[in-house]
Amino acid sequence: MYDVEAPLAGRREVARGVWVLGFEAAPIAHSVRAGQFVNLLLRPGPLLRRPFSVYRVDHDVVEVVLKAVGEGTRMLLELRPGDRVSMLGPLGTGFALEREGGPVALVSGGLGVAPMPLAAREAQALGLTVHWVHGARTADELCREWEGDEAWWATDDGSLGLTGSVLQAVPAGVGQVLGCGPNRMLAALAERWPEAQVALETYMGCGTGVCLGCAVPRTSGVFDRACQEGPVYRAGSIRWRELPAALHYAVSA
Amino acid sequence: MVEVGGVELRSPVMAASGTFGYGTDVPLCDRKALGGMVSKGIFLNARPGTPPPRIVETPSGMLNAIGLQGPGVEAVIRDYAPLWAAWDFPVLVNINGESVDEYGELAARLDGVPGVAGLEVNISCPNVREGGLFFGNNPESAAAVTTAVRRRTSLPLWVKLTPAVSDISAIARACEEAGADALSAVNTFVGMSFDLGSGQPRLAFRTGGLSGPAIRPLALYLAYQVARAVSIPVVGIGGIARAEDAMEFLLAGCRAVQVGTATFVDPNAIGKIAAGISLPLVGKDPLAQSSDRPLASR
Numbered sequence: 001m002y003d004v005e006a007p008l009a010g011r012r013e014v015a016r017g018v019w020v021l022g023f024e025a026a027p028i029a030h031s032v033r034a035g036q037f038v039n040l041l042l043r044p045g046p047l048l049r050r051p052f053s054v055y056r057v058d059h060d061v062v063e064v065v066l067k068a069v070g071e072g073t074r075m076l077l078e079l080r081p082g083d084r085v086s087m088l089g090p091l092g093t094g095f096a097l098e099r100e101g102g103p104v105a106l107v108s109g110g111l112g113v114a115p116m117p118l119a120a121r122e123a124q125a126l127g128l129t130v131h132w133v134h135g136a137r138t139a140d141e142l143c144r145e146w147e148g149d150e151a152w153w154a155t156d157d158g159s160l161g162l163t164g165s166v167l168q169a170v171p172a173g174v175g176q177v178l179g180c181g182p183n184r185m186l187a188a189l190a191e192r193w194p195e196a197q198v199a200l201e202t203y204m205g206c207g208t209g210v211c212l213g214c215a216v217p218r219t220s221g222v223f224d225r226a227c228q229e230g231p232v233y234r235a236g237s238i239r240w241r242e243l244p245a246a247l248h249y250a251v252s253a
Numbered sequence: 254m255v256e257v258g259g260v261e262l263r264s265p266v267m268a269a270s271g272t273f274g275y276g277t278d279v280p281l282c283d284r285k286a287l288g289g290m291v292s293k294g295i296f297l298n299a300r301p302g303t304p305p306p307r308i309v310e311t312p313s314g315m316l317n318a319i320g321l322q323g324p325g326v327e328a329v330i331r332d333y334a335p336l337w338a339a340w341d342f343p344v345l346v347n348i349n350g351e352s353v354d355e356y357g358e359l360a361a362r363l364d365g366v367p368g369v370a371g372l373e374v375n376i377s378c379p380n381v382r383e384g385g386l387f388f389g390n391n392p393e394s395a396a397a398v399t400t401a402v403r404r405r406t407s408l409p410l411w412v413k414l415t416p417a418v419s420d421i422s423a424i425a426r427a428c429e430e431a432g433a434d435a436l437s438a439v440n441t442f443v444g445m446s447f448d449l450g451s452g453q454p455r456l457a458f459r460t461g462g463l464s465g466p467a468i469r470p471l472a473l474y475l476a477y478q479v480a481r482a483v484s485i486p487v488v489g490i491g492g493i494a495r496a497e498d499a500m501e502f503l504l505a506g507c508r509a510v511q512v513g514t515a516t517f518v519d520p521n522a523i524g525k526i527a528a529g530i531s532l533p534l535v536g537k538d539p540l541a542q543s544s545d546r547p548l549a550s551r
Binding site for chain 2: 001003041046047048049086088202203204205206208209210211212213214215216217221222223228242243244
């Protein structure tokens with residue numbers, strides 16, 4: 001775990017209102033694994049850090065993907081190149097791919113695309129075939145950046161790819177499913193692929209394991225920490241009905 | 254070294270209960286700066302804690318309702334106390350009960366366990382349905398819990414007070430008379446926040462404890478009143494994020510401080526705070542510090 005004063009290196013819009021921000025943070029860039037996250041602090045800014053899955057790594061640059069959902073993300077999108085954030089990471093436990101596990105489907109909805117590029121690279125490094133399966137509400141909200149061997153798209157309104165749930169777009173014959181997206185999508189994914197690995201988004205306090213704020217209800221009966229044991233879990237090990245269907249972001253000023 | 258109620262602290266800056274786990278998960282904290290720490294609050298038995306959402310950010314603060322999730326005292330003694338025994342700073346255990354007897358039982362169980370430097374008796378948790386804050390909101394029950402713990406242990410005994418009372422001085426004096434060695438002032442303030450979309454409270458527990466800089470002046474005034482009311486040492490808590498904040502609590506008569514929410518923001522907040530405190534303030538007699546200062550109107 002490192003705490004890096006990380007300057008904004010660049011940014012690009014990858015779908016309407018969805019931005020990729022790259023920060024220079026060499027020690028994190030060189031150690032992060034797919035599914036892990038970083039916790040960003042803005043000063044001046046809201047009291048608490050804001051957690052983001054690492055999207056891609058390019059040499060010393062760590063990329064995150066976000067849109068303005070609250071005060072913290074709005075302020076992040078106002079940063080100019082060279083402006084610094086404190087980046088804490090890499091945090092959490094990421095995906096675990098198996099070399100003998102068969103072809104991989106990376107299934108994401110909306111901002112759930114976040115951990116998938118790193119997952120694609122790790123899968124390909126193991127020699128695995130990667131199906132990139134991504135859905136969004138509409139074509140213009142859909143991030144077109146993808147990695148792997150083949151891409152499959154879905155939109156709620158049918159403006160690109162299949163109409164309806166991204167789960168329908170998953171091709172036959174995959175051996176390992178990795179998912180990230182809204183809780184209601186992941187809950188549906190859990191019914192079909194209980195063994196899938198999903199990266200959860202939760203409200204989070206510290207990101208380092210001490211506040212117990214990011215509680216994840218497990219079928220074993222315990223709450224554990226998205227920031228430590230998670231954010232990646234076997235989909236069938238979560239008590240989905242006890243998680244909010246979607247997160248709401250507080251404005252803190 | 255700073256002596257607080259029978260505990261030798263290495264510096265006047267400690268980690269507050271519930272913000273530092275059991276001391277094993279904060280790799281970026283400069284542990285040489287740590288005066289000591291208080292463990293996550295424990296009960297006799299394991300508790301799952303409250304369902305999510307457990308935290309929500311508010312202006313300059315946060316609400317939490319964790320519900321004292323923990324493995325229970327036997328697991329703490331087995332898994333953590335042996336680690337603490339090898340550390341070079343003291344670890345106090347924050348204890349909680351659903352009844353007066355349960356506090357006493359916990360104290361007896363922890364008495365003489367290597368690695369346990371003292372007890373912080375939590376009569377002020379706002380996030381449990383039984384016990385917790387209930388014991389801290391009148392002098393008789395606060396004294397009853399303190400007495401029950403005092404009878405069962407020779408460990409240094411601190412009592413952590415709730416701000417949700419009309420006269421904190423009376424509670425503080427009751428704990429002192431019942432045998433407390435020091436007082437921690439204060440725990441979180443009860444608060445809530447609604448989500449306008451759903452019309453529901455943002456926290457699953459509905460209410461939570463407010464912490465962070467938002468409470469600092471309120472907590473400071475309460476700590477000041479406690480320091481004036483008793484002759485045992487007071488440990489100030491509430492929104493401390495910078496050395497200057499800690500020094501305000503020391504000026505108010507506190508012998509030491511605890512840092513909590515700031516650690517969530519900066520894992521090395523304690524190191525930075527301890528490094529920034531000007532030494533002449535430390536260790537002065539709290540009453541001498543405060544006696545010639547004007548009281549706020551009550």
